[in-house]
Amino acid sequence: MSTPQNNLRNPLPLAPAQEAEVRRMYYARVRTKCADDIKQFADCARGRTLSVVWNCRAEYRAMNSCMMLNATKEEEDAAREDWFAGVLERRRKKEEEHVAVEKRRVEVIEMTRKQEEKERVEAEKKLAGQQKEKEVKKSGGSWWR
Structure with missing residues (x-):
């Protein structure tokens, strides 16, 4: 019976989103x-289309070999x-x-x-003004005074 191996560097299994973050960090480190x-490859490839394949072969191989050397476990x-x-x-940042x-x-x-309080006060003032106008109209108006 084999015993499970504890990975001390990676103590917990990560969720897919977390694994994606680790991969992003990994690729950034390699780049x-x-x-x-x-x-150098980008400078060579700038302004070219299909001719990149044969004109920038040396730069591409240098870039690729560097990536292969540094993309390790x-x-x-x-x-x-x-x-x-x-x-x-x-x-802490999330909190x-x-x-x-x-x-x-x-x-x-x-x-x-x-x-809402301001609108309520304005509505009460408007209602009070309308009620005063009604009272003035009921009393016959103030045009004869």
């Missing part, structure tokens, strides 16, 4: 290491470790965003209440 070769594990190291920071949203929600509710 950073090969930035010079990528730039160790680099992926390092990206995963970076992701786990940033978990607490991401949680701060939640607090800011909640604060804004309270402000909007308060502004809405103030607006």
Whole structure:
């Protein structure tokens, strides 16, 4: 009977979205290491279409070999470790965003209440003015006084 192997670098299985984040970080790390070769290939390919295939073959091979050399399991594990190291920071940031949203929600509710109160006062004034006009009309008007 074989015992399950504990992976100390990756203590938890990640959700697909989290795995995508780790992959994004991994590819970014590899691209950073090969930035010079990528730039040389991009400079060669700029302004070309199909001729890129034969005119930029050397630059493409240099870029590809750099990517192959640096796209290792160790680099992926390092990206995963970076992701786990940033978990607490991401949680704190998410909580701060939640607090800011909640604060804004309270402000909007308060502004809405103030607006409703203002509209209620204006409606009462308008109603009182209409009632005065009715009373004046009932009493025969004030044109003869």
